[in-house]
Amino acid sequence: MDAHAVPVAANPKLATGPIVLLGAPGAGKGTQAKQIAVHFGIPQVSTGDLLRDHVHRNTPLGQQAQAIMGRGELVPDQLVCDMVGQRLAEPDCARGFILDGFPRTVGQAHWLDGRLQAGLLRGKPAEKVPLLVIDIAIDHALLVERLTARRTCPQCGAIYNLHFNSPRQPGVCDVDGAALITRKDDREEVIVERLKTYERETLPLTDYYQKCGTLRRVDGGGTAEQIALAIRDLLEHRGG
């Protein structure tokens, strides 16, 4: 998807509420979350981005998370849930939010259910919209190629790919001209570990949400534009 795409003005009449994007590393959660955020006018809450920011700022959480992320493992539930709880309490989340990369364990899903049931993450009763979980399903054989070719902008967070969505000028962000970087965990040996962690810890969540009746699936093997349209269709026709 073109990082230059003209943002569609947020439509406050569209149903929002809490949205979870599930999917393996490289499935396209970040790419899609950014599009939904612009279209629906609600924030993307990426636990990976929040944790990388803690690492960058060398906070106590960042110091604990850095080595864990470097091994492709998961940061302990309590630390991540506390971080998410703080972010979701901010006023911009009142109309809804897109969780990108959270929950990632059944324990995190229970925490989220508890918060939603207690009404702590929702706006006024009239604005309540049930949780919708969208699984971006993809053949894992495609992921290593996608992730090793990913480049990101450290300033604005734009996501590029050397094969599928390259910047106009190599190594330079189209949006703000910053030098693009490669994520430290996008080395092949770490990607393999991240995929194992996903299968062990996060894949069971698809069953969990299937049983709750909140799970919808999109085919993550299409182009970013095709997937964005499929997700938008799901969100605009969600029950509520």
Ligand code: AP5
């Ligand atoms: P996180 O940053 O969430 O990483 P991830 O889940 O491994 O997912 P990625 O960000 O790598 O992939 P994505 O699905 O966002 O794909 P993207 O859109 O960028 O987490 C990092 C680490 O933080 C974890 O390993 C863990 O240690 C820790 N962590 C995070 N959350 C946690 C939690 N809840 N609990 C505990 N620990 C946590 O796309 C990938 C590439 O493909 C890009 O180059 C993109 O341009 C390209 N692309 C996207 N869509 C398409 C398409 N349709 N066709 C072709 N190319 C495409």
Ligand code: MG
């Ligand atoms: Mg991501």
